[in-house]
Amino acid sequence: RRFMLSPDVDLEDVAAQCPPQLTGADLYALCADAWMGALKRRICEVEVEGMQQRGVLGAGSSSGSG
Numbered sequence: 180r181r182f183m184l185s186p187d188v189d190l191e192d193v194a195a196q197c198p199p200q201l202t203g204a205d206l207y208a209l210c211a212d213a214w215m216g217a218l219k220r221r222i223c224e225v226e227v228e229g230m231q232q233r234g235v236l237g238a239g240s241s242s243g244s245g
Contacts, residue, residue, distance in 0.1 A: 180211075182210050182214060
């Protein structure tokens with residue numbers, strides 16, 4: 180699987196922070212973990228936004244009934 184990188188990601192900077200013994204498989208696992216974490220955060224954000232729109236969460240509770 181290939182990962183799309185944001186244009187602001189500097190691979191040379193990432194490589195400089197990695198230990199010299201890091202393998203391609205290690206780097207792939209690191210990217211996969213980061214991708215999964217980002218996906219989980221986005222899912223939570225979307226769920227919260229949906230609950231706020233339905234009035235389940237009170238981000239702006241004064242805009243609901245009352």
